[in-house]
Amino acid sequence: MSSRDVVLGRVRRALAAEPRDTGRNEPPVVRDYRRVHGSRTAAQTVELLAENLADYRAVVHRSDPAGLPALIARLLADRGARSVVVPRGLPASWLEAALAASSGLTRIEDRAALTPAELDAVDSVVTGCAVAIAETGTLVLDAGPDQGRRRITLVPDHHVCVVRVPDQVVGSVPQALPRLAPDRPLTWISGPSATSDIELDRVEGVHGPRTLEVILLSASGQSG
Amino acid sequence: MSGTYLGMPAFPRAADVSTRDTRLRANLTHATHTIRDKRAAAVAELDDWAQLRAAGAAVKDRVLRRLDHYLEQLEAAVTAAGGQVHWAADAEEANRIVTALVRETGEREVVKVKSMATQEIGLNQALEDAGIRAYETDLAELIVQLGDDLPSHILVPAIHRNRAEIRDIFRREMGRWGRPAPEGLSDSPAELAEAARLHLREKFLSAKVGISGANFMVAETGTLVVVESEGNGRMCLTLPETLISVVGIEKVVPTWQDLEIFLQLLPRSSTAERMNPYTSTWTGTTDGDGPRNFHLVLLDNGRTDTLADTVGRQALRCIRCSACLNVCPVYERAGGHAYGSPYPGPIGAILTPQLRGMQGPLEESLPYASSLCGACYEVCPVAIDIPEVLVHLRERVVEGGPVTRGGTRTVVKPARGHAAERAAMRAAAWTFDHPGVLRRGMRLAARTRRLHPRRLPGPGRAWSRTRALPAVPAESFRDWWRRTRGESPSGPTGERGAGE
Numbered sequence: 001m002s003s004r005d006v007v008l009g010r011v012r013r014a015l016a017a018e019p020r021d022t023g024r025n026e027p028p029v030v031r032d033y034r035r036v037h038g039s040r041t042a043a044q045t046v047e048l049l050a051e052n053l054a055d056y057r058a059v060v061h062r063s064d065p066a067g068l069p070a071l072i073a074r075l076l077a078d079r080g081a082r083s084v085v086v087p088r089g090l091p092a093s094w095l096e097a098a099l100a101a102s103s104g105l106t107r108i109e110d111r112a113a114l115t116p117a118e119l120d121a122v123d124s125v126v127t128g129c130a131v132a133i134a135e136t137g138t139l140v141l142d143a144g145p146d147q148g149r150r151r152i153t154l155v156p157d158h159h160v161c162v163v164r165v166p167d168q169v170v171g172s173v174p175q176a177l178p179r180l181a182p183d184r185p186l187t188w189i190s191g192p193s194a195t196s197d198i199e200l201d202r203v204e205g206v207h208g209p210r211t212l213e214v215i216l217l218s219a220s221g222q223s224g
Numbered sequence: 225m226s227g228t229y230l231g232m233p234a235f236p237r238a239a240d241v242s243t244r245d246t247r248l249r250a251n252l253t254h255a256t257h258t259i260r261d262k263r264a265a266a267v268a269e270l271d272d273w274a275q276l277r278a279a280g281a282a283v284k285d286r287v288l289r290r291l292d293h294y295l296e297q298l299e300a301a302v303t304a305a306g307g308q309v310h311w312a313a314d315a316e317e318a319n320r321i322v323t324a325l326v327r328e329t330g331e332r333e334v335v336k337v338k339s340m341a342t343q344e345i346g347l348n349q350a351l352e353d354a355g356i357r358a359y360e361t362d363l364a365e366l367i368v369q370l371g372d373d374l375p376s377h378i379l380v381p382a383i384h385r386n387r388a389e390i391r392d393i394f395r396r397e398m399g400r401w402g403r404p405a406p407e408g409l410s411d412s413p414a415e416l417a418e419a420a421r422l423h424l425r426e427k428f429l430s431a432k433v434g435i436s437g438a439n440f441m442v443a444e445t446g447t448l449v450v451v452e453s454e455g456n457g458r459m460c461l462t463l464p465e466t467l468i469s470v471v472g473i474e475k476v477v478p479t480w481q482d483l484e485i486f487l488q489l490l491p492r493s494s495t496a497e498r499m500n501p502y503t504s505t506w507t508g509t510t511d512g513d514g515p516r517n518f519h520l521v522l523l524d525n526g527r528t529d530t531l532a533d534t535v536g537r538q539a540l541r542c543i544r545c546s547a548c549l550n551v552c553p554v555y556e557r558a559g560g561h562a563y564g565s566p567y568p569g570p571i572g573a574i575l576t577p578q579l580r581g582m583q584g585p586l587e588e589s590l591p592y593a594s595s596l597c598g599a600c601y602e603v604c605p606v607a608i609d610i611p612e613v614l615v616h617l618r619e620r621v622v623e624g625g626p627v628t629r630g631g632t633r634t635v636v637k638p639a640r641g642h643a644a645e646r647a648a649m650r651a652a653a654w655t656f657d658h659p660g661v662l663r664r665g666m667r668l669a670a671r672t673r674r675l676h677p678r679r680l681p682g683p684g685r686a687w688s689r690t691r692a693l694p695a696v697p698a699e700s701f702r703d704w705w706r707r708t709r710g711e712s713p714s715g716p717t718g719e720r721g722a723g724e
Binding site (some may be wrong): 135136149 | 251254255258259269270271272275276278279282283285286289290291292295296305310311312313317361362363364367380381382386387390413414416417420421424425428429430442445447453454455456458459461462463473480481482483484485487488491495497498499500501502503504505506507510512513514522524528529531532534628631633
C-alpha cells in the first residue's frame with residue numbers, strides 16, 4: 001500500500017462518523033466580513049495607499065507621464081546607481097532620461113540566463129506592478145511584462161516601483177484577489193525587507209531590497 | 225542544548241529551571257508584552273474582526289471535514305501545474321523522501337526558509353546524517369542554529385536571546401559555517417542584521433536546492449503561499465533550481481478566495497502588522513522564473529490521529545500566528561523550551577500531545593501547562609477553544625479512553641502517577657455524598673488548623689510544591705451559618721435528612 005493510500009485511508013477512517021455528502025450540504029462559510037473597510041473615493045484610496053506605504057517606510061513619490069522619466073533619473077542618480085535591471089516590457093520612455101543623463105548607467109535586461117551572482121552586482125531595479133492595496137500598503141507583482149522575474153525585485157538593494165493610479169489601486173485584500181491570476185507567481189510587497197528578530201527592534205533590509213521607492217503615476221494633468 | 229527536542233523533561237521540571245532564569249524572563253516579558261499591545265491595535269483597525277475570525281474557523285472546519293477530498297484536489301492541481309506530490313505518513317518517511325530528493329540533485333548543501341513542519345520531523349539532523357548541510361536562513365533561525373540551540377517561540381524563535389548573546393554567537397560561529405562575522409561586530413541590531421545578510425547572501429547565490437514549508441495550500445488552484453518578512457523566504461523559493469516544500473496536510477484551504485480571510489487574519493495576529501513585508505505564492509513551476517523542479521511533500525505525522533478526535537481536531541485549524549503565546553501567563557514565565565517541541569505555548573500544549581500521542585511524561589504533562597485562564601482562546605484568529613481541548617486531554621491522561629495512534633483506534637489506560645489524584649477525587653466524591661462526614665471533617669480541620677503543614681506529605685507533595693495550600697478558617701461555613709442564622713445551610717430537609 002502506498003503512503004498516499006495510508007494517509008488518505010487514515011483521513012477517511014478519522015472522518016467515518018461525518019456525513020459523506022458531496023459538498024452541497026456542507027455548512028456554509030458565512031462571508032459577512034467587509035469587502036472593504038470604510039468608504040472612500042478613488043482619490044482617497046490612493047491617499048490611503050500613500051500613507052500606509054510611508055508608514056512601512058517605503059519612500060513615496062508622485063508623478064505624471066511627462067515627469068516620470070526625469071523622476072526615475074533623479075532617484076537612480078541620488079542612489080549613485082551604476083546599473084539598473086529592467087523587465088522586458090517596461091515602457092522604453094521611462095528610462096530614457098536616466099540613460100541619457102548619466103552615461104555611466106548601464107541598462108541590464110531581465111533574462112533567464114542572468115545568474116544570481118550577476119544580479120547581485122546590479123544596483124537598482126525599476127518595475128511596474130499588477131495591483132496595489134491601500135488598506136495594507138501592499139504592492140503585488142505578478143511577473144507581468146513590466147515586472148519581470150521574481151528575483152529581479154529581490155536581489156538588487158534598491159527597488160523603484162511604478163503604480164498607475166487610480167487604475168491599479170484597490171482598497172482591500174478581498175478586492176485584490178479577484179484581480180490576480182493564481183497560476184502566475186505572485187510577490188506581495190509591503191515596505192522594504194525587515195526583521196524584528198533581535199529584541200524586537202525593527203531593522204530594514206535583511207535580504208531583500210533595503211530601499212523601496214514607490215512612484216504613484218497619475219494620468220496627465222492629475223499629478224499631485 | 226543539543227539541537228533536538230528528543231528526551232526533553234516533563235513540563236514542570238523544565239519550567240522549574242527556566243522560571244528561575246531572570247534574564248530569560250526579562251527578555252520574554254518585554255517581547256510578549258510588546259507584541260500583544262501592538263497586536264491589539266492592529267486588530268482594532270478592522271471592525272469586522274469577529275466575522276473574519278468566524279469565517280476563518282469555518283473554512284478550516286470545512287476543510288477538516290472533507291480533508292481527503294481537498295487533498296486529492298490539491299494533488300491534481302499541483303501535478304497539473306508541473307509539481308510533483310509525495311505523501312509521508314510520518315517523520316521518518318518525510319525525511320527519507322526529502323533526503324532522496326536532495327541526493328538526486330547531487331547537491332550537499334540546501335538553504336531553508338523557516339518551517340515548523342521540518343523542525344517537527346527533525347529534518348536538519350536527518351540531512352546531516354546523510355552528509356547534507358542545511359542552512360537556516362531566517363535571522364532568528366540562524367541565531368538558533370549557530371548557537372546549537374532550539375527555537376523557543378513560533379514567530380521569533382530566538383526571543384530568549386538578547387543582543388549581546390547574539391553578537392557573541394555570530395563572532396564565535398559564523399566562520400565555521402561560511403563567511404565570518406565582520407571585524408569588530410557590535411551588538412546593535414542593524415549591525416547584526418547586516419552581518420547575517422552578508423553571511424547568508426553567499427549561500428543564497430550559490431544554492432541549487434531550497435527547502436520550505438508553506439502557510440497555506442489552495443486546493444482549487446494548487447497554489448502554495450509563504451508569508452514572511454525578511455526576504456530569505458523569497459530567496460529560497462525563487463533562486464534555487466529545485467524547491468522542496470514540506471507541508472502538513474491541514475494547511476490546505478479550498479479556494480483562492482479563502483486567502484482573503486487568512487491574509488487579513490494572519491499578519492495582524494502574528495506580527496501585528498497590516499501586512500507582512502513579503503508574501504510569495506506559486507503554482508507548480510513557471511518557465512524561466514523560479515525553480516525548474518518543485519516537490520510538495522504532504523506530511524501526516526500524527527495529524528490524522530488528531531483529526532480522529534472530534535474535540536481535539538480543532539487544533540488543526542491553527543495558522544501558527546503565535547498570538548496565544550504572547551498572552552499566556554504560563555508561557556511568559558516558563559519560556560518556550562519547557563514545552564519540549566517546536567510548538568510552544570498554549571497551542572503546543574494541545575498540539576504536541578495529539579501529534580505525538582500521550583506517549584511519555586512530557587506529553588502527559590503538557591495539558592497541565594496552563595492556568596486555563598482562556599486568554600489564548602480570546603486572541604486565537606481561528607477561534608480554537610484551547611482550554612476546552614486542554615481539559616479534554618487532561619481527562620485522557622487521568623481517566624484514559626479511546627484515542628487513535630498511527631491510524632488505529634485504541635483505548636489508553638490512565639497515566640501512571642495519577643493514582644493519588646484519582647483516589648483523592650473518589651474520596652472527595654464519597655465525602656460529598658455523606659454530608660455528616662463532611663461536616664465533622666470540616667470541624668476537625670478548623671480545630672487543628674495550627675498544626676497543618678505548609679506542604680503536603682506523600683503523594684500530595686508535587687501538587688503543593690507549586691501551590692500555596694488554602695488557609696483553613698477558624699470556623700466552617702456551615703457552623704458560621706448556623707451560629708448567625710440559627711438554621712441548617714441546606715434548608716429544613718438538607719443535612720439532617722440525608723446523612724444523620
